[in-house]
Amino acid sequence: MAAQNLKHALFCAVITLIISYPILGFNLEAEGINIILNGAETSTIVMVFLAAVVVFLFQLFRENIMATLKSIPTPLPQANKEPMAENKRARIESWVLTAIVVLALFWPFFVSRGSVDLATLVLIYIMLALGLNVVVGLAGLLDLGYVAFYAVGAYTFALLSEYFGISFWMSLPLGALLAALFGLVLGFPVLRLRGDYLAIVTLGFGEIIRILLNNWTSLTGGPNGIGGIPEPTLFGMEFGRRVKEEGNTSFHETFGIAYSGEDKVIFLYLISLVLAVFTALVIRRFMRMPVGRAWEALREDEIAARSLGLNRTAVKLTAFTIGAFFAGFAGTVFASKQGFISPESFVFLESAIILAIVVLGGMGSQLGVILAAIAVTILPELAREFSEYRMLIFGAAMVLMMVWRPQGLMPMRRIHIELKKQE
Amino acid sequence: MLVLEDVHTHYGKIEALHGVSVEVKKGEIVSLIGANGAGKTTLLMTVCGHPQASSGRVILNDRDITRKPTAQIMRSGIAIVPEGRRVFSGLTVEENLHMGGFFNTKAEIRKSQDHVYELFPRLKEREHQRAGTMSGGEQQMLAIGRALMSRPNMIILDEPSLGLAPLVIKQIFEIIGHLREEGITVFLVEQNAHQALNLADRGYVLETGRIRLHDTGKNLLANPDVQNAYLGG
Ligand SMILES: Nc1ncnc2c1ncn2[C@@H]1O[C@H](COP(=O)(O)OP(=O)(O)OP(=O)(O)O)[C@@H](O)[C@H]1O
Numbered sequence: 001m002a003a004q005n006l007k008h009a010l011f012c013a014v015i016t017l018i019i020s021y022p023i024l025g026f027n028l029e030a031e032g033i034n035i036i037l038n039g040a041e042t043s044t045i046v047m048v049f050l051a052a053v054v055v056f057l058f059q060l061f062r063e064n065i066m067a068t069l070k071s072i073p074t075p076l077p078q079a080n081k082e083p084m085a086e087n088k089r090a091r092i093e094s095w096v097l098t099a100i101v102v103l104a105l106f107w108p109f110f111v112s113r114g115s116v117d118l119a120t121l122v123l124i125y126i127m128l129a130l131g132l133n134v135v136v137g138l139a140g141l142l143d144l145g146y147v148a149f150y151a152v153g154a155y156t157f158a159l160l161s162e163y164f165g166i167s168f169w170m171s172l173p174l175g176a177l178l179a180a181l182f183g184l185v186l187g188f189p190v191l192r193l194r195g196d197y198l199a200i201v202t203l204g205f206g207e208i209i210r211i212l213l214n215n216w217t218s219l220t221g222g223p224n225g226i227g228g229i230p231e232p233t234l235f236g237m238e239f240g241r242r243v244k245e246e247g248n249t250s251f252h253e254t255f256g257i258a259y260s261g262e263d264k265v266i267f268l269y270l271i272s273l274v275l276a277v278f279t280a281l282v283i284r285r286f287m288r289m290p291v292g293r294a295w296e297a298l299r300e301d302e303i304a305a306r307s308l309g310l311n312r313t314a315v316k317l318t319a320f321t322i323g324a325f326f327a328g329f330a331g332t333v334f335a336s337k338q339g340f341i342s343p344e345s346f347v348f349l350e351s352a353i354i355l356a357i358v359v360l361g362g363m364g365s366q367l368g369v370i371l372a373a374i375a376v377t378i379l380p381e382l383a384r385e386f387s388e389y390r391m392l393i394f395g396a397a398m399v400l401m402m403v404w405r406p407q408g409l410m411p412m413r414r415i416h417i418e419l420k421k422q423e
Numbered sequence: 424m425l426v427l428e429d430v431h432t433h434y435g436k437i438e439a440l441h442g443v444s445v446e447v448k449k450g451e452i453v454s455l456i457g458a459n460g461a462g463k464t465t466l467l468m469t470v471c472g473h474p475q476a477s478s479g480r481v482i483l484n485d486r487d488i489t490r491k492p493t494a495q496i497m498r499s500g501i502a503i504v505p506e507g508r509r510v511f512s513g514l515t516v517e518e519n520l521h522m523g524g525f526f527n528t529k530a531e532i533r534k535s536q537d538h539v540y541e542l543f544p545r546l547k548e549r550e551h552q553r554a555g556t557m558s559g560g561e562q563q564m565l566a567i568g569r570a571l572m573s574r575p576n577m578i579i580l581d582e583p584s585l586g587l588a589p590l591v592i593k594q595i596f597e598i599i600g601h602l603r604e605e606g607i608t609v610f611l612v613e614q615n616a617h618q619a620l621n622l623a624d625r626g627y628v629l630e631t632g633r634i635r636l637h638d639t640g641k642n643l644l645a646n647p648d649v650q651n652a653y654l655g656g
């Protein structure tokens with residue numbers, strides 16, 4: 001056993017050396033017209049060997065390390081125990097959520113503009129993740145092209161405002177509905193596919209939308225994107241220094257306060273907050289409705305669900321469409337927040353990040369998804385100094401999570417539907 | 424009530440049923456026995472429209488359902504207990520039952536739930552347990568209970584005794600007999616030929632996609648061919 005461990009650890013260390021030495025240990029340098037190969041600095045080479053030693057030690061004592069990791073008490077202890085009374089749990093969760101929302105309402109008035117801006121982004125991700133959670137977490141459909149619906153929402157607003165001067169508030173439902181329509185139209189043919197096939201087709205769809213946006217230069221401006229997207233107004237009041245749209249008034253003049261660039265940021269934040277809460281509530285409602293149970297039944301056992309008379313395509317389609325709807329929602333807010341969008345904002349990596357949030361959050365639980373969205377968006381910002389290693393940290397965090405809590409931060413607690421006792 | 428007329432069913436190019444005709448009359452228990460791979464499950468699934476028959480007709484309550492979508496068939500007073508139970512393992516017993524009554528009103532669900540708990544007191548005891556953590560026998564009871572939740576007038580069972588201990592099998596067969604007394608028509612597929620034929624009004628023997636024999640349960644039990652092939656001589 002020990003000998004085998006040693007062999008395995010040695011093997012891993014050698015692999016580490018083989019992979020990292022050629023990449024880090026040599027430098028290509030241009031000398032005149034020639035390119036020559038130099039050895040890297042001694043310190044780098046020492047680091048490479050050090051890394052190999054670390055890998056060696058880790059693999060050697062892997063079992064002990066893993067055991068320690070697993071035994072770290074989890075910060076959410078109730079997640080491991082048998083479910084506490086479901087209604088009590090639900091009550092606690094709603095209390096926590098309400099507290100978070102109340103806190104979030106007042107919080108922006110006390111912090112810096114940058115933080116509020118970041119928080120708006122977090123809220124957009126929360127909307128996206130809650131939407132994808134319906135598709136992946138509840139209905140069990142692996143959608144790798146979710147960002148496409150986000151893009152549809154964002155571009156709908158951008159184009160409507162550019163060509164028809166339509167405002168944020170009008171575009172919000174339009175963007176969401178158009179995204180939902182895309183979901184419906186795409187879902188119809190592909191939802192017959194299962195598992196990996198579905199993942200690949202949705203992945204392709206995401207790329208098609210992005211490439212379309214990139215190449216349809218006459219309409220979308222291609223890689224140059226679309227700028228000058230207006231901000232939301234509050235009952236016809238604009239938040240800029242000067243009124244841009246005829247017929248609108250300006251917020252600071254109406255209230256007779258000094259112009260402040262922060263008003264706009266806070267207003268956008270509050271809108272996002274309201275929309276995120278709206279998203280959470282609507283989806284919660286769906287989860288309690290029969291269709292929510294149908295999603296789960298279909299995810300658990302398709303044949304059994306069908307034997308009970310459920311229409312497979314219809315049930316999956318509702319999940320897909322609802323998910324797409326909220327992505328469109330988030331997209332509209334995003335376009336308004338940025339004021340400028342281009343296909344670059346809708347690459348596959350975005351889909352991957354949203355999916356990571358859902359998985360980290362525990363596939364299905366709303367509170368978990370919200371916490372994960374906060375963590376995944378804020379952590380990289382906090383670790384700005386290591387921005388080069390962002391993806392590395394991200395990957396390491398994912399691996400650690402999977403070891404420590406493979407079921408996610410807060411594994412799905414299905415909403416328990418009880419029939420009211422007969423009076 | 425349920426009539427299959429010269430039904431052929433294909434999986435791709437392979438024909439699994441070569442012209443099967445079966446009839447189940449109202450109020451009867453009809454058993455279908457046959458060896459592994461004879462096509463029993465295929466026959467039942469053809470009734471459910473998954474896969475659909477490639478030729479022939481399936482008639483339920485005088486309506487041709489051969490080309491109807493599965494979802495629609497399963498909502499027309501027929502329920503199936505699929506092979507291998509297939510309970511929703513992550514859901515509790517109660518939630519499983521509620522799924523069974525998906526298209527019924529809450530009042531109806533409550534009523535059928537009480538009825539199922541009467542038939543299977545064991546399920547009542549385990550109301551809030553996750554279905555996946557129950558024993559095979561309990562899961563089979565749940566699968567039957569779930570099928571009964573939609574208040575079907577006909578129930579189809581695919582090998583309900585699969586992998587169960589003799590005592591539990593006996594219990595399950597008692598329940599099936601009880602269902603007939605409630606006026607539910609039963610179409611039963613079984614490997615457990617002895618008990619299935621004992622209980623049945625009539626029986627069919629399926630062999631490699633064809634009906635070989637068709638008679639009353641008693642006569643089939645006494646038939647030497649059946650005894651040789653299915654009752655261990
Ligand atoms: N999905 C499928 N695709 C292709 N062939 C299938 C499929 N399902 C069943 N078959 C084939 O159809 C034939 C009948 O299978 P079926 O499952 O109906 O048998 P069965 O009588 O129910 O057997 P058992 O008693 O083992 O359950 C078999 O030869 C089987 O290989």
Ligand SMILES: [Mg+2]
Binds near residue numbers: 463464465506581
């Ligand atoms: Mg079978």
